[in-house]
Amino acid sequence: MTFLAADNVSVVYPSPQGAVTALRGVSLAIAPGSLVVALGASGCGKTSLLNLFAGFLAPTRGQVTFDGAPVRGPGAERGVVFQDHALFPWLDLLGNVEFGLRLKGVPRAKRTARAAATLDLVGLAGFEKSRVWELSGGMRQRGGLARALTTDPAVLLMDEPLGALDALTREQMQELLLAVWGRTRKSIFLITHGIEEALFLATHLVLMSPRPGRIVQTYEVDFGRRFLAGEPARRVKSDPEFIAMREHILDTVFASKAAA
Secondary structure, three states, X not given: OOOEEEEEEEEEXXXXXXXXXXXXXXXXXXXXXXXXXXXXXXXXXXXXXXXXXXXXXXOOEXXXXXXXXXXXXXXXXXXXXOOOOOOOOOOEHHHHXXXXXXXXXXXXXXXXXHHHHHHHHXXXXXXXXXXXXXXXXXHHHHHHHHHHHHOOOOEEEEEOOOOOOOHHHHHHHHHHHHHHHHHHOOEEXXXXXXXXXXXXXXXXXXXXXXXXXXXXXXXEOOHHHHXXXXXXXXXXXXXXXXXXXXXXXXXXXXXXXXXX
């Protein structure tokens, strides 16, 4: 069964210099429990595809569906984690994480308990009363993830959520994200520029071409599941199979750019 699907979608943006085709004929299904990562250079349409799934953008052609019904706008079943954590500075961390439940009218005690449990899931127990400016970049991003998780969406849509972090924090966040996925088995669609990151996180890796964005290749990979099974992350990433796959994808990216 497919939760979320794009069927032959195209996106064309008008501009004074002429129409710009961001996506052309893209079809992609996000199956329950999968962690799908879209990889590609800037301008390949990754963000446009995520915005279609989120309901922030309507396709010029084609259709996006959730459980077989057309997506016509944002919905609670699709949570979004932005590249910028987008936390509200006037609220403490707990207030930010329970904000979606507050909008839904969930009673205070229930929403506070659920938000606290989610903060514990992402390793932020004890920081409930912290203000945004008191948190590190990685902690803020974990807060953004917790806010999306607290409303219990069926699918998480993640817009380069680790892109603004330093290298060490980014690796720690990759491991955290896999741990959260392993415990919740949420369907996740994530976009990134990082080849190593994509390989490590994905159950299904989608490689996209330069504009107009198309799906060049799809790979099923299991490196993240090896980490969840107990293999250290650095051992996974230094495995000759991982390195060979990384180089193959890099070659494919350069080939697609040359052909564009």
